[in-house]
Amino acid sequence: MRRLNLSKAFTLMESGPVVLVTTHHGKKDNVMTISWTMVMDFTPVFAITTGPWNYSFAALQKNRECVIAIPTVDLLDKVVGIGTSTGADTDKFSTFGLTPVQARLVKPPLIRECFANIECKVIDIVKKHNIVVLEGVAAYVDTARKEKRMVHAVGDGTFIVDGRRIDRRKMMASKLPPGV
Structure with missing residues (x-):
């Protein structure tokens, strides 16, 4: 095995979905744009x-709610553009052609162009590690x-795109919660 610089070790595990x-x-x-997520x-x-x-972050702290919108590969350039600009001086919905959709239970909007959206409430902020826990x-x-x-x-600066789905539900049935 070739030794990897420890400062790059996070690149081996970071690959959760960009949201x-x-x-x-x-x-x-x-x-x-957030690439550091955890279930x-x-x-x-x-x-x-x-x-x-x-x-x-100020809105998350004050209002304690958000929407996690899950984009797909066709939105990658918009996702990167959103992540490399600031809302302090940019209307990102307009600039990146995203459609806000009124949520049912929180004030922040869903994003119509995304594959999925999850309305969330902030239930904890772990300041030591900058972790926002959402329900x-x-x-x-x-x-x-x-x-x-x-x-x-x-x-x-590189990305991985989901590929083929492999089904092992029968093998894992005893570990899956009902209805999954």
Whole structure:
């Protein structure tokens, strides 16, 4: 095996799906790109990593709600553009041609162009590690959407796209929660 520089070790594990997180602050909606996400367990509890360096963080702290929107590979250039600009001086919905859709249970909007959207409430902020813990309160998926492949950031400016799905449900049935 070839030795890997330890500072690049995160690129071996970072590859969860890249998501867009919408927030609402004052009269303004915003959206940010997040590649550091985690499913906490089989309940709808998730975590994202962000902090004061992101314009949307103040809205997360104050209003304690957001939407996790899951884009697909056809939106990759928009996702990167959103992640490399700031909501402080950019209306990202307009600039990147995204359609905000009113959510049912939270103020931040869903994103129509995304494959799925999860309305969330902030249930904890772990300041030491910049982890925002979210509880999903509603979820939506666009089953009619043709493109369903998600994108995963490697962390070095490259991305991995979902490929073939391999079914092992029968083998794992005893470990899956009912209805999954």
